Amino acid sequence: MKTALVLAVTIGLGLAVMPLLAHHSFAAEFDGAKAVDLMGTVTKVDWVNPHSWIYIDVKSDDGTVANWGLETGPPNVLYRGGWRRDTVKPGDAIAVHGFVAKDGSHTLAARQITTPDGRKLFAGSPDNGPKQ
Amino acid sequence: MIRFSLIAVFLLAPAMYAQDSWDTIPKPGDADPFRPGEKAGPMPRSRDGKPDLSGIWQERTLAAWNIVKHRGDYGFPGGPGIVEGDKIPYQDAALKKRDGLAKSLYNDPQSHCQLPGVPRITYSPYAFEIVQTPGKIHAIYEYAHAWRIFHLDRTAHLTGTDTFDGDSIAHWEGDTLVVDVKDLNDKTWLDMAGDFHSDQLHVTERYTPIDANTIWYEATLEDPKVYTKPWKMRFPLHRQAKNFELMEYECDASSASGNLSSGAQ
Numbered sequence: 001m002k003t004a005l006v007l008a009v010t011i012g013l014g015l016a017v018m019p020l021l022a023h024h025s026f027a028a029e030f031d032g033a034k035a036v037d038l039m040g041t042v043t044k045v046d047w048v049n050p051h052s053w054i055y056i057d058v059k060s061d062d063g064t065v066a067n068w069g070l071e072t073g074p075p076n077v078l079y080r081g082g083w084r085r086d087t088v089k090p091g092d093a094i095a096v097h098g099f100v101a102k103d104g105s106h107t108l109a110a111r112q113i114t115t116p117d118g119r120k121l122f123a124g125s126p127d128n129g130p131k132q
Numbered sequence: 133m134i135r136f137s138l139i140a141v142f143l144l145a146p147a148m149y150a151q152d153s154w155d156t157i158p159k160p161g162d163a164d165p166f167r168p169g170e171k172a173g174p175m176p177r178s179r180d181g182k183p184d185l186s187g188i189w190q191e192r193t194l195a196a197w198n199i200v201k202h203r204g205d206y207g208f209p210g211g212p213g214i215v216e217g218d219k220i221p222y223q224d225a226a227l228k229k230r231d232g233l234a235k236s237l238y239n240d241p242q243s244h245c246q247l248p249g250v251p252r253i254t255y256s257p258y259a260f261e262i263v264q265t266p267g268k269i270h271a272i273y274e275y276a277h278a279w280r281i282f283h284l285d286r287t288a289h290l291t292g293t294d295t296f297d298g299d300s301i302a303h304w305e306g307d308t309l310v311v312d313v314k315d316l317n318d319k320t321w322l323d324m325a326g327d328f329h330s331d332q333l334h335v336t337e338r339y340t341p342i343d344a345n346t347i348w349y350e351a352t353l354e355d356p357k358v359y360t361k362p363w364k365m366r367f368p369l370h371r372q373a374k375n376f377e378l379m380e381y382e383c384d385a386s387s388a389s390g391n392l393s394s395g396a397q
Contacts, residue, residue: 048382048384049276049381049382049383049384050245050383050384074381075379075380075381076258076274076379076380076381079379
């Protein structure tokens with residue numbers, strides 16, 4: 001499986017407002033103008049509040065591997081959005097679209113994750129009134 | 133392909149974030165955001181003849197981020213505000229303090245997983261369940277295992293204590309449940325914009341049934357150390373969708389705000 005790191009700056013999408021969660025400063029931590037697409041192999045999934053985390057190993061074109069932390073929505077919001085514990089698991093190859101951290105760390109605010117079976121799932125917090 | 137899907141999500145966003153504000157006064161039988169197409173009758177009544185507010189309720193004001201009208205930013209949705217006159221009557225020194233607190237979201241006690249306090253817990257912005265019994269009304273909040281008990285069978289507040297969610301004594305005025313909240317500490321905020329109170333805060337909540345699926349929530353806040361006069365916030369509570377259930381929300385401070393650098397393992 002070929003892994004690739006693709007930077008795609010999509011400033012145009014920056015007009016939309018996508019709330020992450022109460023008690024979180026997206027603007028302070030992430031760059032809303034730097035959207036990134038990554039592919040990698042899941043190393044760990046941590047369903048925790050206020051944000052769940054998925055960690056993936058991403059191989060760059062030069063062959064180096066970096067472990068990225070993907071910040072996603074809280075467990076309840078993910079569950080109500082169709083996520084289950086085994087939606088992504090260690091060893092899975094996934095793709096993610098999200099915004100990079102301002103501090104330059106290998107951290108991404110995930111917006112959409114493509115699962116091994118090709119499903120594209122919203123990974124943030126949809127709104128303040130989750131529907132069944 | 134990913135981009136097309138994303139655009140769809142963004143186009144849907146306005147519908148997802150439909151909001152209620154100070155000016156949104158619901159009428160009986162209004163279309164319900166969580167129960168489209170359902171015609172709501174009157175609020176059920178309990179055996180004692182009082183309205184039975186039991187059920188799962190959810191606000192949708194976006195006041196969790198800021199209780200007054202505010203513009204949106206990334207991860208910080210704009211909202212129409214829930215405060216009467218869109219202005220909190222701060223004393224001069226308190227206003228300066230608020231502006232200082234607002235400079236960093238990491239100052240917000242809730243960002244470190246502390247309880248939101250009252251009235252913030254009502255717009256946390258997660259759902260909560262009311263369980264009504266003859267002498268006590270229990271409010272169970274999805275956010276961070278918070279719960280409150282409205283004591284209908286007690287008329288005096290506890291003394292010599294203060295807590296995050298205070299002491300709530302309640303009585304009925306006609307069909308309106310009035311909850312008087314004191315014994316609050318000064319460790320909670322009202323939103324993520326630095327709006328605050330002292331341990332002298334006195335909150336009077338009023339829960340008025342509009343129809344079976346809507347409660348009109350109003351809170352009056354008095355605090356002689358922070359505000360120049362009492363002020364009000366108000367918004368509708370909507371009955372959540374059928375089959376909706378509360379789930380666990382355990383807040384883990386180690387993964388909360390300000391700990392980003394420890395994110396990637």
